[in-house]
Amino acid sequence: MPALTTGITFGSVNLDSGGNWIERLTPRKVDGSLKARFNEKVSITVIPGRAKEWEVDISGFLSGGNRDADEETLESYNNGSIRQFVDGKHNGNYVVMTLEFPKENRGNTIYPYRLTIRQFTQTLPS
Numbered sequence: 001m002p003a004l005t006t007g008i009t010f011g012s013v014n015l016d017s018g019g020n021w022i023e024r025l026t027p028r029k030v031d032g033s034l035k036a037r038f039n040e041k042v043s044i045t046v047i048p049g050r051a052k053e054w055e056v057d058i059s060g061f062l063s064g065g066n067r068d069a070d071e072e073t074l075e076s077y078n079n080g081s082i083r084q085f086v087d088g089k090h091n092g093n094y095v096v097m098t099l100e101f102p103k104e105n106r107g108n109t110i111y112p113y114r115l116t117i118r119q120f121t122q123t124l125p126s
Helices: 069-076
Strands: 023-028 034-038 042-048 053-062 083-084 092-100 110-117
Touching: 023 034, 053 083, 053 092, 069 092, 069 110
Parallel strands: none
Antiparallel strands: 023 053, 034 042, 053 110, 083 092, 092 110
16 A cells, blocks of 8 residues: 655645644545535535445544634535645545544643545546
């Protein structure tokens, strides 16, 4: 299995440098689908026979001087907007399915997060 690249990014947020780090990244293949955005929510309709697509669960921490800006940016992506995800193996256009910032007793210097993104492919099978 090829190594993941350094500098894993989602949109403009670098998830594994500048004080940020990823604790766990879990990619999995899921059934192909069409996605629709309505009222900042993404609905998924599974299409039988469609090629599978990636869904990636990421658990990590935002830290360092940009943690507030990075949190705000990730929150702004949680509206069905499509963003580029780059990890060296599952690169592509993705949309946020879930985003959580659980509050833990870590003070104000480290923000834990859980993020699930799904590959955004809207081409129909031939």
